[in-house]
Amino acid sequence: MDPATGQWADRKRTITAESSSRWAGSITKATHDQWALARRSQFAHIRSLESGIATITHRLSLPVGAKGSKKTPGGYRSAEEWFAKTRRLRLLQDRLQRLQADYRTGRVRVVRGGKRLLRTRHNLEAAELTSAEWRERWRAERRFLQADGESGKRYGNETIRITPEGEVSIKLPASLAHLANAGHGRYVLGARVSFPHRGDQWRDRVQANRAVAYRIHEDVERHRWYVTASWTIPPVRTVPLESVRAGGVIGVDTNADHLAAWRLDAHGNPVGAPRRFDYDLTGTTAHRDAQVRHALIRLLRWARRHHLAIAIEDLDFTTETTREKHGRRRRFRKLISGMPVSRLRGRLVGMAADLGVTVVAVDPAYTSKWGAQHWRHPLTTTQRPVTRHEAAAVAIGRRALGHPIRRRTAPPPAHQSDEQGHRTVQAAPGAPEREEPRPRALGPRTRSAPPGHGANAGDQDAQHRSERPAEHAQLMLSL
Known part of the structure; x- marks a missing residue:
């Protein structure tokens, strides 16, 4: 499926012989997009497994009960958990080896119709579905038409064309050209469509013949067919x-x-x-x-x-x-x-x-x-x-x-206040009430007197210290 290997071109030539080059390109493009999505998900899963293996290996190398830090975890809590993680490590390593082998060969596992609907087949009673109802939904999910847009073509798409008035016409392949009800091998649908969401943008694009991609799919629950229009959003403009x-x-x-x-x-x-x-x-x-x-x-x-x-x-x-x-x-x-x-x-x-x-x-x-x-x-x-x-x-x-989040930073510990000095994030020297007492903070404190209380809570000179506070000393020297 990888286009670099030439498989995409070979598949397109094979399908072209049975339909047309336009529909062959649409079919192969849809399948390749699904393969590329599965490929990216596979790569992300590999990175997740590698991260998990590295974390477990690090924690297994530490003694049981060893404490960790903010950035690195510590050891496991008990010997039983340590043993369970050794078994999980082997499981993750086996999964990683299988995924790496598939990734090297370009093999992915894709379920057409959706993995969730496939699993529902084994739980029909819980989903409140019969076998026939599930089969109908399964076929509907696998049955759709889609075509990418082409700038410069009429109304932005030559394969599935929708006029500003909502008329839908489909370019039939050569094998079905006898079913056309309009000129140039096109089949015009009897129903008209409208786009309530971003309808004005879509109408501007099709009138300017700019590329618009369409997807026609069926909703089994509502017994209706829907058309989805999409186009490429221009690059985001940066602002100072x-x-x-x-x-x-x-x-x-x-x-x-x-x-x-x-x-x-x-x-x-x-x-x-x-x-x-x-x-x-x-x-x-x-x-x-x-x-x-x-x-x-x-x-x-x-x-x-x-x-x-x-x-x-x-x-x-x-x-x-x-x-x-x-x-x-x-x-x-x-x-x-x-x-x-x-x-x-x-x-x-x-x-x-x-x-x-x-x-x-x-x-x-x-x-x-x-x-x-x-x-x-x-x-x-x-x-x-x-x-x-x-x-x-x-x-x-x-x-x-660009403003700081914290309205006031916490003061240094009591026994280190002389060593660390004042707060690191401090108001400007000329700010009013710069040296006023801090408001009382809620919550338990280790000091005997609550913050903001006491006879000398706001007077730094009255504390039991051998020297005057650094702020007052600097002020005196400046005078």
């Missing part, structure tokens, strides 16, 4: 970051079931009330895509109405969902596996380019943690409680604007 920050941004926090968004001005201050865009990722692939698209279009229309850019985290969980990475944290692995990161990111860039909205990708490190720590409590009122995700949206927007 200074111009994006001028009017503020909309910070967006991505979650498994919703998008939390908050508008920020150019100074990083939240404006108005936060917004929430829900989506449901259960059900079929088409339903999940529609849910994500509906949530994104509402977000983009809100951003375009206020002429603002969108700041979103640059998340990537492709190699972070394995149990070798997160161990027994099943709920967390299920959470990040359910987040539509790649689907949402791809659709957001494409839809934003069509609507003229700028997207800013920011580093996701500590946005949820610092947002909840520094912004959730100050923004919460009696009438409007702020969630952790909404506070994270504020943190994401501030990072996109």
Whole structure:
């Protein structure tokens, strides 16, 4: 199937003899696209197995119960878990060897009609289907017509042509030319089609004879045929970051079931009330895509109405969902596996380019943690409680604007305050109330007196020290 080996050309010549060169190219292109997708998925699976094997090998090399660090995991908790992981390591190594052998030879495993529908055949009672109903769906998934567009051809596609008025005509192969009901070997369908979504864009393209690809497929549940139109989105235009920050941004926090968004001005201050865009990722692939698209279009229309850019985290969980990475944290692995990161990111860039909205990708490190720590409590009122995700949206927007997320950094430990000096992130020397006492922080503390309390809590000179504070000493020298 690899085009570099010449198999694609050989298959196209074979099919051309039985149909036509146009349909032969369409059929071979569809099969090759499916092969290429399976090939990329196979490569990603190999990388995932290699990462899991490396993690297990490292943990097996450590003593049982050895502690790890922030970047490297420690040893396993017990000898039983250590032994179980040795067996899993052999299993992963066997899988990796088989996949590497298939990858070297270019062999992939593709199920026409879908692997999910194939597995449903063995669970008809749970799916509430009969054998005949399943067979009908199986044939419908494997029966479709599709053709890529051609710029310069009439209405952007010579094989499947759709006029701006919705008339559909198909170029028949030579063996079926006797069935044509129009000139030049074409068959015109009796029904007309319309595109409610982006219909104006599609009409502009076909009137300009720009390439549009079509796919005709059947929906067995609704007993209807549908036509899907697609075209290539132009390259995204880059915008200087200074111009994006001028009017503020909309910070967006991505979650498994919703998008939390908050508008920020150019100074990083939240404006108005936060917004929430829900989506449901259960059900079929088409339903999940529609849910994500509906949530994104509402977000983009809100951003375009206020002429603002969108700041979103640059998340990537492709190699972070394995149990070798997160161990027994099943709920967390299920959470990040359910987040539509790649689907949402791809659709957001494409839809934003069509609507003229700028997207800013920011580093996701500590946005949820610092947002909840520094912004959730100050923004919460009696009438409007702020969630952790909404506070994270504020943190994401501030990072996109170039402002620090933390409103005040933590002071150094008590026994190291003289050694470490003042805070590393400090207000400017001329800022008012720069040396005022810190507000009381919620939560347990190891000191005997709560922070912000005591007779001399705000006076650094009154502490039991042999020298004056460094800030006051520098002030005296400057005088």
